[in-house]
Amino acid sequence: MRQQREDGIIFCILDAPYGFTPDRFREDSYLWQLDGYVLISLIESKAKGNFRDLVQQIQADGFGVKVPSPSNEMRRIVTKNGYRQIEECGAEVWVLETPKETTMTTAEKIAAQKKHCDEKEYPHFAPGSRRCYDCGRQIYDRISDESAAGSLITGCPFCNHSYCE
Secondary structure (H helix, E strand, O other), X not given: OOOOOXXXXXXXXXXXXXXXXXXXXXXXXXXXXXXXXXXXXXXXXXXXXXHHHHHHHHHHOOOEEEEEOOOHHHHHHHHHOOOEEEEEOOEEEEEEOOOXXXXXXXXXXXXXXXXXXXXXXXXXXXXXXXXXXXOOOEHHHHOOHHHHHHOOOOEOOOOOOEOOO
């Protein structure tokens, strides 16, 4: 459920939301909240795992994440973690949507994907082990009920590894 916060800048201060605090990020870093997303640009983490924790807390509050014009290192991170690339106002932006609430269990999602493939006579590309062949993550953790039941799963939602090449 989305928290009530006004759109605008989020400074890196002691009581900042999402754990965006000076002990974890450079003090001159900032975030920008706008239209259901938190934009992350020019931040510098002080330790490994802080960015992941930041994104998880943003998403737990019901917001998506956008990373405009990422550095090469940030592009590697967002690609590995399932962000999708779009273009906004002529700029490269990487987006991670807010996860939709799910009511299906992993077993139900697997059964729904199998049923969808069987009904449409599609090949079943999703790994039988439930884990991505490349990154090892449990793919159904990031696949919505609607996608499991109505779309062909052809790749990992985390690392974007293709299962059909």
